[in-house]
Amino acid sequence: xxxxxxxxxxxxxxxxxxxxxxxxxxxxxxxxxxxxxxxxxxxxxxxxxxxxxxxxxxxxxxxxxxxxxxxxxxxxxxxxxxxxxxxxxxxxxxxxxxxxxxxxxxxxxxxxxxxxxxxxxxxxxxxxxxxxxxxxxxxxxxxxxxxxxxxxxxxxxxxxxxxxxxxxxxxxxxxxxxxxxxxxxxxxxxxxxxxxxxxxxxxxxxxxxxxxxxxxxxxxxxxxxxxxxxxxxxxxxxxxxxxxxxxxxxxxxxxxxxxxxxxxxxxxxxxxxxxxxxxxxxxxxxxxxxxxxxxxxxxxxxxxxxxxxxxxxxxxxxxxxxxxxxxxxxxxxxx
Amino acid sequence: xxxxxxxxxxxxxxxxxxxxxxxxxxxxxxxxxxxxxxxxxxxxxxxxxxxxxxxxxxxxxxxxxxxxxxxxxxxxxxxxxxxxxxxxxxxxxxxxxxxxxxxxxxxxxxxxxxxxxxxxxxxxxxxxxxxxxxxxxxxxxxxxxxxxxxxxxxxxxxxxxxxxxxxxxxxxxxxxxxxxxxxxxxxxxxxxxxxxxxxxxxxxxxxxxxxxxxxxxxxxxxxxxxxxxxxxxxxxxxxxxxxxxxxxxxxxxxxxxxxxxxxxxxxxxxxxxxxxxxxxxxxxxxxxxxxxxxxxxxxxxxxxxxxxxxxxxxxxxxxxxxxxxxxxxxxxxxxxxxxxxxxxxxxxxxxxxxxxxxxxxxxxxxxxxxxxxxxxxxxxxxxxxxxxxxxxxxxxxxxxxxxxxxxxxxxxxxxxxxxxxxxxxxxxxx
Numbered sequence: 001x002x003x004x005x006x007x008x009x010x011x012x013x014x015x016x017x018x019x020x021x022x023x024x025x026x027x028x029x030x031x032x033x034x035x036x037x038x039x040x041x042x043x044x045x046x047x048x049x050x051x052x053x054x055x056x057x058x059x060x061x062x063x064x065x066x067x068x069x070x071x072x073x074x075x076x077x078x079x080x081x082x083x084x085x086x087x088x089x090x091x092x093x094x095x096x097x098x099x100x101x102x103x104x105x106x107x108x109x110x111x112x113x114x115x116x117x118x119x120x121x122x123x124x125x126x127x128x129x130x131x132x133x134x135x136x137x138x139x140x141x142x143x144x145x146x147x148x149x150x151x152x153x154x155x156x157x158x159x160x161x162x163x164x165x166x167x168x169x170x171x172x173x174x175x176x177x178x179x180x181x182x183x184x185x186x187x188x189x190x191x192x193x194x195x196x197x198x199x200x201x202x203x204x205x206x207x208x209x210x211x212x213x214x215x216x217x218x219x220x221x222x223x224x225x226x227x228x229x230x231x232x233x234x235x236x237x238x239x240x241x242x243x244x245x246x247x248x249x250x251x252x253x254x255x256x257x258x259x260x261x262x263x264x265x266x267x268x269x270x271x272x273x274x275x276x277x278x279x280x281x282x283x284x285x286x287x288x289x290x291x292x293x294x295x296x297x298x299x300x301x302x303x304x305x306x307x308x309x310x311x312x313x314x315x316x317x318x319x320x321x322x323x324x325x326x327x328x329x330x331x332x333x334x335x
Numbered sequence: 336x337x338x339x340x341x342x343x344x345x346x347x348x349x350x351x352x353x354x355x356x357x358x359x360x361x362x363x364x365x366x367x368x369x370x371x372x373x374x375x376x377x378x379x380x381x382x383x384x385x386x387x388x389x390x391x392x393x394x395x396x397x398x399x400x401x402x403x404x405x406x407x408x409x410x411x412x413x414x415x416x417x418x419x420x421x422x423x424x425x426x427x428x429x430x431x432x433x434x435x436x437x438x439x440x441x442x443x444x445x446x447x448x449x450x451x452x453x454x455x456x457x458x459x460x461x462x463x464x465x466x467x468x469x470x471x472x473x474x475x476x477x478x479x480x481x482x483x484x485x486x487x488x489x490x491x492x493x494x495x496x497x498x499x500x501x502x503x504x505x506x507x508x509x510x511x512x513x514x515x516x517x518x519x520x521x522x523x524x525x526x527x528x529x530x531x532x533x534x535x536x537x538x539x540x541x542x543x544x545x546x547x548x549x550x551x552x553x554x555x556x557x558x559x560x561x562x563x564x565x566x567x568x569x570x571x572x573x574x575x576x577x578x579x580x581x582x583x584x585x586x587x588x589x590x591x592x593x594x595x596x597x598x599x600x601x602x603x604x605x606x607x608x609x610x611x612x613x614x615x616x617x618x619x620x621x622x623x624x625x626x627x628x629x630x631x632x633x634x635x636x637x638x639x640x641x642x643x644x645x646x647x648x649x650x651x652x653x654x655x656x657x658x659x660x661x662x663x664x665x666x667x668x669x670x671x672x673x674x675x676x677x678x679x680x681x682x683x684x685x686x687x688x689x690x691x692x693x694x695x696x697x698x699x700x701x702x703x704x705x706x707x708x709x710x711x712x713x714x715x716x717x718x719x720x721x722x723x724x725x726x727x728x729x730x731x732x733x734x735x736x737x738x739x740x741x742x743x744x745x746x747x748x749x750x751x752x753x754x755x756x757x758x759x760x761x762x763x764x765x
Contacts, residue, residue: 131653133655134536134538134654138606139653154537155537218530
């Protein structure tokens with residue numbers, strides 16, 4: 001079987017059934033998918049496809065964020081998200097800098113407000129922030145004038161990941177509306193799961209979540225998703241199978257007996273692929289534990305779009321930065 | 336700072352409504368007691384028109400932060416806030432620094448409060464040294480010094496064996512163990528109730544069973560020993576059920592809840608509102624209703640505030656890092672009145688008993704009341720006027736309340752302890 005191919009722009013426009021895009025974001029911050037309207041999600045996704053075109057030309061440089069400064073503040077380790085934001089800023093012409101959790105001010109116990117206020121006072125326009133505490137970007141957004149982009153807060157949300165996942169689904173399926181999506185893995189600790197459930201269901205997808213019982217948060221069924229403990233039940237007839245990263249240190253907190261047992265009962269295997277629709281795509285936010293969430297052959301399967309997700313991550317983050325900047329400009333000219 | 340209200344040898348309060356009978360009555364005070372008549376004209380004559388007289392309220396569960404955390408609260412500000420809320424006696428938990436586990440700390444608290452003259456302080460001593468759950472503290476000596484009960488409060492005694500020893504030993508000195516019921520393993524790292532809200536917000540939850548299981552354990556130990564145990568701040572439907580079942584078996588158990596558990600639910604933390612972060616956490620609507628039912632049928636004997644002052648910096652931060660607790664002395668009676676009495680869940684008399692006679696029994700204090708011969712401890716409350724609560728009015732050092740802007744009735748206008756005015760809104764004495 002040949003490698004699955006994305007749809008062309010024409011094919012996408014024919015299949016596009018989700019609602020109309022907004023013309024502007026309603027907030028200068030992006031804190032979570034919970035706060036976005038369906039029209040705002042479509043605006044970001046449509047913009048992301050334009051950005052992807054920019055990335056496909058040889059001179060990958062625009063002036064949309066010329067003269068703007070962006071700081072990526074990652075109080076928790078990250079490689080791809082941080083780099084993805086950093087590249088997005090550079091392609092848009094912004095001045096960028098970054099600080100991480102090992103920086104001295106954090107180590108010295110400076111409180112979060114003082115840290116971000118310090119960053120803001122260096123004329124920062126947009127603060128991209130990852131933090132181990134759920135709600136930390138919300139706390140910051142209420143207290144500074146710079147725009148805050150949540151790049152992952154605790155177990156709460158990771159909106160740009162959900163947006164890039166949705167962009168990837170549109171790229172291969174043309175639309176989100178009516179898609180059946182199975183999310184498999186550590187649902188309890190996953191901000192990726194939460195953001196995807198909020199975002200996908202807002203524009204009409206049906207989401208199923210399957211996790212070991214010890215990794216299923218209580219009353220998950222009250223979120224807009226179907227909870228399955230059986231991975232195979234979750235994968236039946238779906239358009240998308242999305243694996244979630246298992247933090248292997250969780251085994252030490254006794255949430256599952258062994259990696260071997262996890263892979264056997266909760267890993268994505270070829271039987272899952274057989275149960276899904278024949279054109280179902282395979283996704284994973286990365287980094288993947290090969291042989292745990294899925295074996296390497298599935299990660300590299302013809303229907304895997306895991307590497308494309310990374311490429312779309314840059315485009316989505318460019319779109320978010322571009323739109324937040326436009327919102328800031330509009331707010332400034334209104335005042 | 337000391338109580339500097341003008342004081343009077345004799346006080347006559349006319350036209351005030353009696354909390355039990357509802358009749359207009361006259362109260363006469365001399366020599367710190369209610370008296371049948373005065374010799375001559377009273378030094379102070381007050382018209383209590385429109386106000387209701389209650390016995391001085393008693394709070395079986397507060398945190399005064401003194402010694403050790405005076406940046407949050409001290410004994411003077413805490414007792415002033417208590418008088419402001421209509422209290423004439425409050426029982427502080429021992430989680431001070433150093434921990435209230437020896438006689439000098441107990442004496443320090445009692446004496447400092449007595450010198451200030453705003454409200455009696457009835458210290459609760461630590462049940463184990465440094466609240467470490469390893470060795471019994473000097474329960475007998477602290478009892479002699481004035482400790483009224485014993486508890487390790489927020490650091491629950493994990494070992495059932497240690498809890499058994501504490502209950503047995505304290506009972507010998509006619510003192511009760513107060514247990515903050517929380518299984519440490521089940522509650523580990525939790526920052527709110529485990530449920531829909533924690534799942535949606537991506538927060539680590541504390542399951543209701545962490546409380547239920549420990550309440551069951553404590554009541555079983557008390558039953559086995561024939562000792563009295565008191566359950567602090569019940570927040571769950573399961574906890575109410577455990578206490579109810581234990582009482583039905585004849586176990587000597589009493590239990591308290593707090594105004595926030597019958598007023599708020601876990602929904603209050605949405606938007607990462609640290610002011611509603613408290614331990615035990617705010618639970619669900621069905622828990623809230625079970626708490627009210629427990630108050631109605633007498634399963635829950637006492638309403639206590641768990642007044643827990645914190646510095647602004649300890650609340651103005653990331654949700655998971657914020658301290659637990661809220662100030663409650665000044666909103667307690669108005670919440671009880673507006674949320675329990677007015678809707679008809681409790682009669683005024685039953686509600687007041689849970690703030691007076693019942694905690695007095697627990698803490699081995701004389702019977703409170705407005706009867707002749709009893710200490711003149713009382714507060715006059717306005718049950719008619721609606722006040723939009725503003726934390727800026729608080730006499731506590733702290734402002735950490737989730738009740739800002741609540742419309743409440745029942746705020747105290749005048750509080751008297753042993754015949755001395757300890758809070759005066761100025762409305763009667765002007």
